[in-house]
Amino acid sequence: MTTQSIKTFFSRAIATGVDFEELYQTELPRVYNFFRYRVGDNQFAEDLTAETFEKAWRNREHYRNDIAAFSTWLFTIARRVAQDYYRKHRHNEIPLDEISKISANELTEDTFQQNADFAQLSVLLVRLADRERELVALKYGAGLTNRAIAHLSGLTESNVGVILYRTIQTLRSEWENDYER
Amino acid sequence: MNDDLLTKFRKAPRPEFAASLYQRINKPMKTKSKYMTLRFASLTLSLFAVLTATLLFSPTVRALADTIIGQFSAYIFVQGTPVPVQQDVAEKKKSEVQSEPNKDVAYSFAPDAAAASQLAGFTVLTPGYVPEGFIPSSIDNVTGGWRITSKWGGEAALVNFDNPVDNSYLIIEELKIGQDHPITVERPEIVAVTVRGLPGAWLPDGNDGKSVLVWDENGITYSVISNKLPLEELQKIAESLGR
Numbered sequence: 476m477t478t479q480s481i482k483t484f485f486s487r488a489i490a491t492g493v494d495f496e497e498l499y500q501t502e503l504p505r506v507y508n509f510f511r512y513r514v515g516d517n518q519f520a521e522d523l524t525a526e527t528f529e530k531a532w533r534n535r536e537h538y539r540n541d542i543a544a545f546s547t548w549l550f551t552i553a554r555r556v557a558q559d560y561y562r563k564h565r566h567n568e569i570p571l572d573e574i575s576k577i578s579a580n581e582l583t584e585d586t587f588q589q590n591a592d593f594a595q596l597s598v599l600l601v602r603l604a605d606r607e608r609e610l611v612a613l614k615y616g617a618g619l620t621n622r623a624i625a626h627l628s629g630l631t632e633s634n635v636g637v638i639l640y641r642t643i644q645t646l647r648s649e650w651e652n653d654y655e656r
Numbered sequence: 657m658n659d660d661l662l663t664k665f666r667k668a669p670r671p672e673f674a675a676s677l678y679q680r681i682n683k684p685m686k687t688k689s690k691y692m693t694l695r696f697a698s699l700t701l702s703l704f705a706v707l708t709a710t711l712l713f714s715p716t717v718r719a720l721a722d723t724i725i726g727q728f729s730a731y732i733f734v735q736g737t738p739v740p741v742q743q744d745v746a747e748k749k750k751s752e753v754q755s756e757p758n759k760d761v762a763y764s765f766a767p768d769a770a771a772a773s774q775l776a777g778f779t780v781l782t783p784g785y786v787p788e789g790f791i792p793s794s795i796d797n798v799t800g801g802w803r804i805t806s807k808w809g810g811e812a813a814l815v816n817f818d819n820p821v822d823n824s825y826l827i828i829e830e831l832k833i834g835q836d837h838p839i840t841v842e843r844p845e846i847v848a849v850t851v852r853g854l855p856g857a858w859l860p861d862g863n864d865g866k867s868v869l870v871w872d873e874n875g876i877t878y879s880v881i882s883n884k885l886p887l888e889e890l891q892k893i894a895e896s897l898g899r
Contacts, residue, residue, distance in 0.1 A: 521670075
């Protein structure tokens with residue numbers, strides 16, 4: 476992956492003198508982890524990440540903001556890709572117990588506990604309402620700030636904070652309940 | 657469970673995935689050149705010239721074109737009898753557009769036109785005039801505001817109003833179509849009208865009980881839709897957009 480090629484992809488932002496290699500490598504894992512938390516499956520997350528970057532490339536001439544807004548623009552596309560995914564798979568969602576099986580198939584000895592925990596978290600995330608699940612994915616998957624999430628979702632920053640707080644409370648409670656069983 | 661537990665599951669994408677994605681988005685950039693762009697532009701112009709000549713000199717093609725009265729970026733309206741819709745399906749469709757969006761269609765909510773414009777990627781125009789009795793609809797426990805949804809490869813911004821007195825509704829849709837082709841819609845009657853100084857079409861009552869005023873402006877297809885408002889009211893609403 477050459478710096479020149481990455482500069483071409485982010486051609487709008489060349490004038491700002493930002494390190495584009497770093498920018499690409501920063502945004503790719505953020506988008507990928509947004510989808511992992513959003514759909515709970517690594518393979519789907521890769522597919523949707525690829526779709527997001529391909530759409531971003533096809534629509535790059537529509538990006539007219541400064542470099543600080545690039546992440547927001549990219550996540551606007553990512554959210555739309557996720558919404559399309561759920562619209563297409565609404566009647567074909569992976570059953571809750573299947574998520575555990577899929578994740579269990581990926582287990583290795585070294586990462587057994589972490590993968591088991593993520594499988595457990597995926598099951599809990601599936602139970603959340605769509606909006607809450609998206610906010611969790613943006614906050615904890617992509618690592619966006621509450622302000623950035625508010626900008627993307629149309630909610631106020633304080634509203635984002637309150638919803639996330641309540642969602643975490645719910646997740647915490649269900650997590651502990653599931654472990655006690 | 658704490659925040660650390662939630663964030664610790666982040667992981668880096670597989671290097672093979674990152675490399676193959678890079679290849680996929682990088683390949684067209686390597687092949688795209690100024691020469692290719694010029695060649696594509698000249699081919700498009702040639703095709704346009706051939707089509708124009710055909711329309712001008714072929715009576716058959718002109719007759720066919722005359723049957724298509726309303727052609728817009730997102731829609732082609734063709735005079736014809738729409739496929740009959742069963743009564744219960746029609747009722748369901750009415751209730752969906754009136755107060756509840758289709759549950760299969762995911763959308764983002766924007767509280768005002770500025771936020772809607774940002775989400776939709778184009779300037780969303782707010783109506784300056786809404787007929788008396790119409791109030792912003794409540795959808796998913798949110799009253800007023802815009803819904804932004806993906807439609808035919810592009811983005812659509814919708815704002816809904818209800819009139820609880822006579823159970824009528826008003827919807828304004830602003831659609832910027834993407835790479836998909838416009839959709840062809842059969843309507844029993846298509847009336848050519850001028851909207852905001854531009855060519856438009858009024859589609860009176862179809863079998864779904866709604867009439868539509870539609871026109872193109874700056875690459876956006878605008879539709880003002882209602883189940884009871886007459887053309888004059890739809891025109892007034894259209895004229896007030898962004899003003």
